[in-house]
Amino acid sequence: MLSLLLVAAALLVWPQLKPLRRLRPAGKGEIVVPQWLWLIAAVTVTYLAAGVGGLIAGSVLAVVIYRIIKQGRRNRALRTATEALSNGLGGVVDELRAGAHAATAAEGAAQDTPAPAAEVLKAAAATARLGGDVERTLRDLRQPVLGTAVDQLAKAWHVSAKHGVALADVLDATRLDLDQRAAFARQVHARMAGPRASAAVLAGLPVFGVLLGELSGARPLHILISTTAGQFLLVLGALFLAAGLWWTKRITEVEP
Template sequence: MTAAALWMSLAAVVALWPVGVPRRRVHAATGDDGRPGARGRSSRIDGWVVGGCACAVGSLVVVGTAAGVAAGIVTAAVLRHRRRRRRERARDAELDAVLDAVTVIVAEMSVGAHPARACRQAADDLARRPSAEGVAPTLEVVTAMAGRAELGGDVAAGLQSVGGERSHAWARIGVAWRTAEDHGLPMADLVQSVRDDLVARRRFAERTRAALAGARATAAVLAGLPVLGVLLGEAMGARPVAVLLGGGLGGILLVVGVTLVVAGLAWTQRITDKVMTP
């Protein structure tokens, strides 16, 4: 039983182990995944994973099977939450870089610069701050735009084939680019309208995130009520901690309770994510 619980705890954490692209794994020894601004990121993430594994295994060995399984579940939930927050910050940083690049492109074309020259200027501006988060994927797209425009290629097709977190933003810019080319409309005005739409969507997301702060805080408080009940029981002399950590029915109740709390938080997060989807 102890061995099975140990494997369950480790599996819960390993299932959320951050997996990078092959290029990142190849450069793991140097802490560089080949992109600007990514140095040192893998070691920081691995430290949290190792700490979570140590917490789960330590609880299993020192306290007991039920405590080890519960600690593994909590550790997996915490790591999952941290990964989600990192993805949110990365998406926001990448959108900032996209908006900066589009602003330069529009400004250059507004004063009569050729689209290829405008894209090249935007790429040069992004290249001056390679360590900033979110710049690397945007720099790659803008550089490709400049190359296609200089060689007379299909810039719109290249933008619509961009993948990643901000593929929808580049797809909208590609539609505006193709519309301007096909119908002879001012490209700067169309691209500017797309930028304004992206800014409006971001402001809406920020307002929605602020409006949901109360609901998220309520969910966190409700998740902490069982812990408060256990502490009150200890203060009254009922010894709930000894029951929960003593194995048997108490251990089952501990694992079931922790699982329900984590599932409730995950479900709340899923509901709020649906609201946040533009």
């Protein structure tokens, strides 16, 4: 227990690197270590410390955690971009109802809209100004973040062009739908904070169990690292843990 307290105290007083980087002389550049070198070092250390089973288990957990973090960042970027596009469409609707041309309205709204939603509005404005097919332009845009929202916007433009419905009305309906989807995604994300925290605590319990076993003298690390059965159990436990983390991520997240 004393060793754990010492490690926690060391982490609390560990120096921050950002102030040191700010105080570095301007003439001295920062040494950048390639990511593949860090990967090779991590694989080597894991293999030497935990064997083949530890390497497989660490790789499985690392891949799943990386995918979870990447998916979380993508969902946050999608929510932000959807809200930005909705706000931009609100500006387009206001300009259209004031009597502005579609190209002028979209171009004006794009100036106050952050990327990547601004790119969508600029593409629509440029095509409308030239008298082109805005629906095809939006479908060919292949926006990686706002793919579903852009397709929905293209359908709205198609309805207006084919059936003569006022463009302001269909864009306003699209804006309302995007608002509702973004609000629902934010609500689900906020309400699932508790279950996500509980899942993180449960995922860490096996690690604490192994540490407690070591402190009590049961030597579980010796079994997991030095025996064939332990190596198999280490991989099996990592697979179950990774599956649980990924499933928790899937059921507690929703895309706008």
